[in-house]
Amino acid sequence: MKFPKAYARRYLAILGVMVLAACGAMEDARAAASDSAAHIDVSGHVFRLDAAKVTYAFGVNEKGQLQSIYWGPRLASGDPLPTPVAPPGRDAIDGVVNVIPQEYTGWGEGLYYEPDLKVTFPDGNRDLVLHYVSNSVHDNVLSVVMKDIERPIVVTLQYEIDPGTGIVRRSAFIENHTETPVIVEQASAGTWILPRSHDYTLRYLAGRWAAENDIYERPVQPGKTVLESRRGSTGMQNEPWFAIRRNDANETHGQVWFGALAWSGSWQIAIEQDQAEQIRITGGFNPFDFGYKLAPGASLQTPSFYAGVTNGGMGEASRLMHRLELTRILPQAPHPRARPVLYNSWEATEFDVNEAGQIALAEKAASIGVERFVMDDGWFGARNNDKAGLGDWTVNPQKFPHGLKPLIDRVHALGMDFGIWVEPEMVNPDSDLYRAHPDWVLNMTGRPRNLGRHQMVLNLARPDVRAYVLGALDKLLSENQIAFLKWDYNRSWSEPGWPQVPADQQKNVYVDFVRNVYGILEELRRKHPNVEIESCSSGGGRVDLGIMRFTDEVWPSDNTDGFDRLRIQDGFTQAHTPGVMMAWVTDSPSSMNKRSMSLEYRFLSSMQGSLGIGANLTKWSAQDMATAQRLIADYKVIRETVQHGDLYRLMSPDNGSEHSATENVSPDKAHAVLFAFLHSSTEGYPYPTVRLQGLDPDARYRVRVLQGTMAERTPTVASGAYWMNVGIDVVMRGDFQGSAIAFDRE
Structure with a gap:
């Protein structure tokens, strides 16, 4: 490595501390794991985070790069993980670096897909190649230090997994240890890597003033989809959120990866299927008109990027994100007060x-x-x-x-x-x-x-x-x-x-x-x-x-x-x-x-x-x-x-449906409330039977009407299994009709 002489001694000292941290990383990780439902294990150069129903794993390959290994349903504690080995290059056109599923990349050595970090040095150099240096665990946060192969640009990646939801938080801390300023032209929190497949559909939210949060879907295909705001603020044209589902997944079942960027300024999330058919989701500051001057000794913290995975469909993906917001994000978390009327x-x-x-x-x-x-x-x-x-x-x-x-x-x-x-x-x-x-x-x-x-x-x-x-x-x-x-x-x-x-x-x-x-x-x-x-x-x-x-x-x-x-x-x-x-x-x-x-x-x-x-x-x-x-x-x-409580979207009003229904269930499953809406009656057809979700099938629930009318002979008390399988019929005809029905466990 070549450093400016004034920084060489200081940087060697930093490396010494990092090496000591790496030597004790396994003990730190195991101690953290024993104190929490979230587990962070470091074995050699493989890092594994487990919580709730999720396992997230990556490691250091033989080239010194951070390589994704696995992100999906939770594995057993003794299950082996693949050794991170860089796949061979397929041809001279794409180059080896473009087939490696890297966790965090600098723009350099012939990288063609979306980089995580791009900088310009005063001498015009723009090549940045980040390799692993060390790791440590503190307060259930895994920190992995990377550095450019020649210049002292240091990036500390932070990983934290939420015990209750398995949602992983990622961010990057970028430091300039050179003797001159550098311009950061692009900086993301990290890149999420999905298993290779051809059966993915992207869901995202877009809109305008007074018409926010329309749901859109499109197949994930070769090329790049960019969700962004260039407005200085979050914007209502795109929500900094994504979900990617298997094509057989729907509201109630199937595999879904989902995430949200925690940034209130100009932002970008890029969903890219590259030339090797690898799916990458990269999110952070919007690189448009971006150029953050990083003085010598200065640092830049990226936004946090949260993401999770579930086999429970879009509904469960939403409920996991809701739970994260209530227990980890909001100012009064983990027990926010009820909002007053x-x-x-x-x-x-x-x-x-x-x-x-x-x-x-x-x-x-x-x-x-x-x-x-x-x-x-x-x-x-x-x-x-x-x-x-x-x-x-x-x-x-x-x-x-x-x-x-x-x-x-x-x-x-x-x-x-x-x-x-x-x-x-x-x-x-x-x-x-x-x-x-x-x-x-x-x-x-x-x-x-x-x-x-x-x-x-x-x-x-x-x-x-x-x-x-x-x-x-x-x-x-x-x-x-x-x-x-x-x-x-x-x-x-x-x-x-x-x-x-x-x-x-x-x-x-x-x-x-x-x-x-x-x-x-x-x-x-x-x-x-x-x-x-x-x-x-x-x-x-x-x-x-x-x-x-x-x-x-x-x-x-x-x-x-x-x-x-x-x-x-x-x-x-x-x-x-x-x-x-x-x-x-x-x-x-x-x-x-x-x-x-x-x-x-x-x-x-x-x-x-x-x-x-x-x-x-x-x-x-x-x-x-x-x-x-x-x-x-x-x-x-x-x-x-x-x-x-937990939200279940039973019937969506999306795409102009005449019917809409939602259900909220208390965390202890003791209470539920159903809201059902009819836009307009059509040809005299009755309102569809509503089958509830999320109740305790063995418990007995008493029904009470807050607004509207139930069908005749609806039982006053029935099991959760009854309400979820037989369901309930509400009587609504006309235009703009609504019903609300509460269920209380006896």
């Missing part, structure tokens, strides 16, 4: 908020059983419309002459806690903040500053902007008894420049911005541990496992039409738990489609997630209020099962 004032008042009007709404909300009152946009600065005020986070004295305290006190007296809307990453040109600091926005010198929704994006990568946003929110929370922030983010990036730093450092904005958003959220939660936060981005524009580490719930879509939401929620729950899925009951006809549906239907649609009310309660009749009070009371009884 929420009222939001936006549709009732829009920007026309004031103390008297908000109190009147709060009184009506409390009377139907709402537990959290949220005042939306319009309370601050000169915010009378969406053209002014963003960035000026001070209470409007005309609307609230005595500050927020009288309103908050009244909300508390009504038995509710108080929440408020903010959009702290944005600024209007018509604001005191922008007039004072026009240089604080993302911009490119001399170029137009494009507006989206009359606003620009603050450059959160700047330390001074980060300090301002954190200070403003901290002051707001410190001076008021606020329990909840609805954190909005209503436009994508344009002109992602950072003129205040050197040109070769400006592209760092893609990483530093998001890291600072996470840092602000983390600091606010530390200073105000009882405050809960919702991630909202014009609907589902920022929903990912990265932002979910710091937020308690998310807003899936601005489209609150009760029927449209069935499809949106069907897609959302492919990747995310209903426990974080905010779902509002709004007025009818809906503003989206101008069609009418009953209040009961709208409630049942929303009760499949975290229930909220967004309608103008001042227009509701006494009967509407009574219906809402009844259904909210019912929801409070079942919400623990809905939010934290």
Whole structure:
């Protein structure tokens, strides 16, 4: 190896420590395994992770490369694993490196498929070949160190397997130990390798504003499918999630590999079948316009990439991801609190908020059983419309002459806690903040500053902007008894420049911005541990496992039409738990489609997630209020099962189906709730028999109707086997009909 002389001695010392760590790695791994249901075994140069029903294994081949060995259903503890041996090259055109199923590759030595890491050195060299150096295990995290064969670029790969689900988390920590800066042009968390086969189908989620999370499928064939966002944020055009199933797999059975990227900025997941018919899934920062300057001694941490495998079909893949989010990802994990029933004032008042009007709404909300009152946009600065005020986070004295305290006190007296809307990453040109600091926005010198929704994006990568946003929110929370922030983010990036730093450092904005958003959220939660936060981005524009580490719930879509939401929620729950899925009951006809549906239907649609009310309660009749009070009371009884139980999608509304049905089962199988929906009756056919799933077949369950009608002669009590095999018939005819039925173990 050739090093710059100033670094040679230091790097030899580092290698010495690594060798000592490698010598003790087997003991460390076995000790970790004995203390947890997750097992990490190191035998020679083979690494094996076991948890739940999954085994993940890879090793070091004779070339010093990390080579995938196995990822699938759990193997017996004594089962032998193949020795990692690089397969021979098939021809001179492709080269040997392209047939090796590597865990993590640098772009070099003739690599043609998607690399994990690509860098440019100051001398123009772009060849990077990573070989194994050492490994260690600490707190059930396996760390594997790799280094370029000639230059001190060091990459530490981290592997962690979740005991409850067998989902593996991967990330990469990249260090520059050279004496000069390098530019990181591409960096992923890692590459997942699937067994060679021709019978794979890719499932992914795509959409647009008000039409998020459509389910798409396509065969995995030679070439590359790229899922991505180039918007500076997660985006609603693609969800950073994938599932690849065997062609004979469906919702209830068959082998599925699935995963999600934990990053709230521009991202990419590439699914590639290469020239050797090997399937690779590589995910991390989006390489488009990417160039992170890594100074000497500096480091870059990639996002985490989570992935799992199951033989239980798409439904079980979703339930495993839901369980991971509830027990490992969310801020209150492993036991998140149930989401309170929420009222939001936006549709009732829009920007026309004031103390008297908000109190009147709060009184009506409390009377139907709402537990959290949220005042939306319009309370601050000169915010009378969406053209002014963003960035000026001070209470409007005309609307609230005595500050927020009288309103908050009244909300508390009504038995509710108080929440408020903010959009702290944005600024209007018509604001005191922008007039004072026009240089604080993302911009490119001399170029137009494009507006989206009359606003620009603050450059959160700047330390001074980060300090301002954190200070403003901290002051707001410190001076008021606020329990909840609805954190909005209503436009994508344009002109992602950072003129205040050197040109070769400006592209760092893609990483530093998001890291600072996470840092602000983390600091606010530390200073105000009882405050809960919702991630909202014009609907589902920022929903990912990265932002979910710091937020308690998310807003899936601005489209609150009760029927449209069935499809949106069907897609959302492919990747995310209903426990974080905010779902509002709004007025009818809906503003989206101008069609009418009953209040009961709208409630049942929303009760499949975290229930909220967004309608103008001042227009509701006494009967509407009574219906809402009844259904909210019912929801409070079942919400623990809905939010934290296992979800079974019994009939999907995808592809325009007339029927939809979901079932939630409590983790102890003591309770279940069925939601069934009919779009329109067709030729007098009855609603299909619904056969439940996930119950204890030997237990006895008593049925009770929350909404709707069961067929005559439906038994009051029957076994779990009965409800799962004989099933239940609900009576629904007409348009936009819904039923909800609870099952309780006796």
